[in-house]
Amino acid sequence: MYYSQHLSCICMPHAVLLQPKRSWSSSHSNAGKRLGHCTQVPRNVNLEKLRSGYLFPEISKRESEHMQKNPHASLLRLGIGDTTEPIPDIITLAMVEHVRGLSTILGYRGYGAEQGNMALRKAIAEKLYQDMGIKADEIFVSDGAQCDISRLQMLLGPNVTVAVQDPSFPAYIDSSVIVGRAGELEEETGKYENIIYMNCGPENNFFPDLSTTPRTDIIFFCSPNNPTGHAASRQQLKQLVAFAKANGSIIIYDSAYAAYITDESPKSIFEIPGAKEVAIEISSFSKFAGFTGVRLGWSVVPKELLYSNGFPVIKDFNRIVCTCFNGASNIAQAGGLACLSTDGYQALRNVIDYYMENANIIVDAFSSLGSNVYGGTNAPYIWAHFPGLSSWNVFSEILEKTNIVTVPGRGFGPGGEQYIRVSSFGQRERIIEASRRIKKFLR
Amino acid sequence: MYYSQHLSCICMPHAVLLQPKRSWSSSHSNAGKRLGHCTQVPRNVNLEKLRSGYLFPEISKRESEHMQKNPHASLLRLGIGDTTEPIPDIITLAMVEHVRGLSTILGYRGYGAEQGNMALRKAIAEKLYQDMGIKADEIFVSDGAQCDISRLQMLLGPNVTVAVQDPSFPAYIDSSVIVGRAGELEEETGKYENIIYMNCGPENNFFPDLSTTPRTDIIFFCSPNNPTGHAASRQQLKQLVAFAKANGSIIIYDSAYAAYITDESPKSIFEIPGAKEVAIEISSFSKFAGFTGVRLGWSVVPKELLYSNGFPVIKDFNRIVCTCFNGASNIAQAGGLACLSTDGYQALRNVIDYYMENANIIVDAFSSLGSNVYGGTNAPYIWAHFPGLSSWNVFSEILEKTNIVTVPGRGFGPGGEQYIRVSSFGQRERIIEASRRIKKFLR
Known part of the structure; x- marks a missing residue:
């Protein structure tokens, strides 16, 4: 993955x-x-400011080095959150049918709408935003949330201020740096100048102290959170929406892991009254449907969301989508539609349940070491605390002792120091084997 | 396509x-x-500067208005350059096989490399850049050329100067405006301040007069050109490379229509010695393989291409691809690989020949009106000249008299005034019918 x-x-x-x-x-x-x-x-100059290595390529490099030293090691990859289970037949059959059609006069399709096929936009609105008042034409189908983050950054431009959860998924900060919102990286703190880091840890129930958070134009917020696995409660999200409204901010809400929520936590920011005036939601079929390689996602930009001069954000986003994008693959979209059918959706629930059973096994393993373990109940990520230790050191120790690849929390920002993230995506026997090694070699 | x-x-x-x-x-x-x-x-503010309507949505709107007035009209769409012929079986079968595999433990694939599968990168290098010294790791697989244009704009940032052919594909200018390189749009000339428009017309054999072209950091150049259909000759491209080298410029060369070249014109800028030090090439499976809806393209960023401080452009582009993109759909990539097999490639040549026979028919029709007609021999576009007339008026007259949708040349820049672009993508009987109507109703 990493360019030489x-x-x-x-x-x-x-x-x-x-x-x-x-x-x-x-x-x-x-x-x-x-x-x-x-x-x-x-x-x-904005690219010069970026720290040298993107997190996952860096991990990949360390993994390769480990394998060079230990060529016979049986590696277990619980690092990058990559789905492993086959896609249910009902979904691939829909894609096969679409692909076969492409070789026929009647079934051939060229350019689709840049915003996505209306049938899919409708299905997303009806199935995933039921009773939230989100309309199909407020949904923009994409090739994934990470890609939409960078399109949203182009939309908003360099002259806005930005806050992110700390720790958080690296793309929010990195793409903010790329479009020119950040100052220099302060080596000591590990933070970029001009970016507000909202610390989220067990001490504040993984929700920022908004009373001390400065106003920014944009607030990136991910729930269930990657990497901490915390799903924000309804009460927390109400506070967030009220904060954004009082400050005139726009929340960019990442709900890519919403399908993993098992309790009453909201699955969308639009479950909160008033959110349509202050929020954009980005989401994805990647983890919901195992589409990490198929590539499909969406963003919701409500018509009620207005810039300071009253201009609707949706109109500019539509322009970005038409100019900088050309629609998601129509094959992936055919699959997405099948994911939202009654049977497709149920089949995917079974896969998600499988991953969440994996999560339980990993939580148990780390808990047995006496670690404080977070996540794993509303998200496929386990966030294990190693107080006083450097997360890259913990990462290396785990890799060396158990041949398990995790992610050092520091890779998600300074707030991730002393933590590692463990992914529960994996085949069951490998998860059980990982659990065995953790219990045996990390005691 | 157009957001309401x-x-x-x-x-x-x-x-x-x-x-x-x-x-x-x-x-x-x-x-x-x-x-x-x-x-x-x-x-x-950069989005505020964009002229109100993107070209193709505007045409789509006018088409809808026409159909509201003439609900029974039999419309022939030769406007947007959208492929119409079925994809050869050999290519869809490869995609079907890949999709079926996604439902199996052995065949399932999650995230691939952001830069694309190495097998596909190798096949592109070997099949399309033979003898040009382009290596597989200089090829970045994408979801299409238009998407890569905007990633290249993020790469280069706002503080570079830019030149474009006039007329040209609108995305070069629009995305330059979005990243903040342009001043205001001058209503009188139809040009943005701070962007250099290089006029290309029959008077200069569709190649800019470089002796009067100011130096810019970036030069967008498309060959075979969209919309004019002109394929730059080897001599012209040698001049262009020498010009870029002398000025320290970077050429962004769009070869999306290279497969349509029928004469000795270069199919890649990298056929020109020295181009690797001055050029990036963007290209696409869209028109080459009928993948307009499947979404697949690539960019070539040679290692020899360096910024003024000696830093390799490829390293920053790799960072952009890893941060702002997550790879093309693995299904589309499986199809792409089949396109480059011996049999797949031959099957695609037959489809391209079919479109080029269409082009002949359209060229004949417009020639019979006494128009000067360009293009149609190395590109699927016909560029018909209507001296002294407004291109939007010609567009409207053709639509009203013949129910044929074309593209007004003005949509490609001020240099396109007095022209219309006609696409030769279409089923044969519709092309013949279009020819009949042109000859009958436009005399």
């Missing part, structure tokens, strides 16, 4: 001289080796 | 008072009707 660092790099020495502080070349051993053509196009 | 304009809009009157000049509400009849909550988030 070993590029044949050739730089003009004057670049080193001209840009001694910021230049990539200045710290690079190849500088001055062989002269090559450099364009006169400046590197985007 | 009839949104229930409610604005706070103070917004009108506070922003009398720029506010959308100030010119809106609903202002002051009913008070609703406005956030305090400012609308992105």
